Amino acid sequence: MSSTPFRLALLDSKHDRAAFNSDSEPLNRYLHTQATQDVRRRVAACYVALADEQRIAGYYTLASASVLLNGLPANIGKKLPRYPTVPAVRMGRLAVDQTFKRQGLGGALLADALDRAARAEIAAFAMIVDAKDDAASAFYRHHGFIALPDSPLTLFLPLASVQPSK
Numbered sequence: 001m002s003s004t005p006f007r008l009a010l011l012d013s014k015h016d017r018a019a020f021n022s023d024s025e026p027l028n029r030y031l032h033t034q035a036t037q038d039v040r041r042r043v044a045a046c047y048v049a050l051a052d053e054q055r056i057a058g059y060y061t062l063a064s065a066s067v068l069l070n071g072l073p074a075n076i077g078k079k080l081p082r083y084p085t086v087p088a089v090r091m092g093r094l095a096v097d098q099t100f101k102r103q104g105l106g107g108a109l110l111a112d113a114l115d116r117a118a119r120a121e122i123a124a125f126a127m128i129v130d131a132k133d134d135a136a137s138a139f140y141r142h143h144g145f146i147a148l149p150d151s152p153l154t155l156f157l158p159l160a161s162v163q164p165s166k
């Protein structure tokens, strides 16, 4: 990760959401206007990397999800029980502020999300992500994610392949 000592925390009202400015306007708007409400309604958990007490350098969201068994690559699906869906954790959003990008923070946030999902007491087969475009998809593939055959901007990573921290 970057030499800047980021602190990971759950999104809180004292964090400065309005100043957050990544390359993605929809992801900025989500943090500015929607994230707090989603957290309150328990439709997403939102974790932030803080550069100081208030400054948000990056964030991601997690929520439970499911994947159609038939949507997985055949070599993986055939090893799973014949239920219509398998449980998953969705990282719905991931963004890094322009000031802090290309310093390893996006990778560190992704690793933190995977660790959290791999340590969770409630089982999930995989983390899934919806890449917003080809560049985001390339970022996830760089980190080992595999695209769903019929939905190439949806990618997954089996959580059994993640070594959880203690």
Ligand SMILES: CC(C)(COP(=O)(O)OP(=O)(O)OC[C@H]1O[C@@H](n2cnc3c(N)ncnc32)[C@H](O)[C@@H]1OP(=O)(O)O)[C@@H](O)C(=O)NCCC(=O)NCCS
Binding pocket: 022, 023, 024, 027, 093, 094, 095, 096, 097, 100, 101, 102, 103, 104, 105, 106, 107, 108, 130, 131, 132, 133, 135, 136, 138, 139, 140, 142
């Ligand atoms: C995508 C994003 C989160 C990456 O964050 P970042 O902090 O700049 O990325 P990092 O510095 O942690 O890069 C980590 C690794 O991914 C690689 N990487 C970064 N962006 C990449 C891309 N578009 N394609 C392929 N690899 C990429 C880096 O080379 C680096 O590789 P390394 O670990 O081998 O050195 C950030 O650019 C961003 O917020 N983009 C706008 C929103 C977005 O696209 N979100 C993605 C989810 S839809």
